[in-house]
Amino acid sequence: MSVGVRRGAVLLVLAAAAAGASAQEYSGFLNCNGSFVADDKPPRDAHAEFALRYNNRTALVQGSNVLPVGEILHYVPTPATYSMTYLLRRQGTQVLVVPGWFQNTILVAYPNLKRLNQIRMSVNRQNGVLEGKMLNEQDELLGAFTMQCKSVTEKDVEAPKF
Numbered sequence: 001m002s003v004g005v006r007r008g009a010v011l012l013v014l015a016a017a018a019a020g021a022s023a024q025e026y027s028g029f030l031n032c033n034g035s036f037v038a039d040d041k042p043p044r045d046a047h048a049e050f051a052l053r054y055n056n057r058t059a060l061v062q063g064s065n066v067l068p069v070g071e072i073l074h075y076v077p078t079p080a081t082y083s084m085t086y087l088l089r090r091q092g093t094q095v096l097v098v099p100g101w102f103q104n105t106i107l108v109a110y111p112n113l114k115r116l117n118q119i120r121m122s123v124n125r126q127n128g129v130l131e132g133k134m135l136n137e138q139d140e141l142l143g144a145f146t147m148q149c150k151s152v153t154e155k156d157v158e159a160p161k162f
Contacts, residue, residue: 025053026051026052026053026060026154027052027053027054027055028051028052028054028151029049029050029051029052029151029152029154029156029157030048030049030050030052030123030149030150030151030152031049031149031152031156032047032048032049032130032147032148032149033045033046033047033147033148034046034047034130034145034146034147035145035146035147036065036066036143036144036145037143037144037145038134038142038143038144039143045065046064046065046066046145046147047063047064047065047066047147048061048063048064048066048067048130048147049061049064049157050062052075052082057074057076057077058072058073058074058075059074059075059082059084060072060073061073062157066145067086067119068086071086073085073086077125078125080125080126081122081123081124081125082122082123083120083121083122084121084122085118085119085120085121086118086119086121087117087118088116088117088118115136115137115142116134116135116136116142117135117136117137118134118135119132119133119134119135120132120133123149128148128149128151129146129147129148129149130145130146130147130148130149131144131145131146132144132145132146132147
């Protein structure tokens with residue numbers, strides 16, 4: 001193999017690696033604050049932070065007290081909304097409720113959420129309002145949340161402390 005061909009192959013591999021690395025970066029960030037209601041109890045504060053990848057339509061839940069932190073949700077973009085659904089395991093399988101899974105004591109405060117099957121949400125792309133519903137397997141409403149989201153940049157997201 002000639003030197004020129006080897007250099008070309010090395011450059012091609014480096015370019016592919018760089019393209020793959022940039023594809024894994026997040027393109028947008030949302031910071032949302034609002035309220036959560038369940039069981040006819042007074043509303044509680046709710047918050048969520050999302051990191052969005054536009055190239056593969058995924059949203060990472062970076063922090064929240066009502067959503068599972070660390071989960072990656074697939075979203076469907078339309079001109080008006082980003083729609084997401086988070087499905088839990090089917091009823092009949094054992095689900096361990098680890099303290100802090102919702103980053104709060106929400107499962108203790110609202111015992112009917114143990115029947116939680118799915119979370120449906122949509123973010124209005126025009127006004128930034130996020131509306132979400134927590135449903136059981138029969139699509140009965142267990143809880144709902146509404147938040148106002150604002151788009152932030154990577155520079156606005158706090159740097160890791162550790």
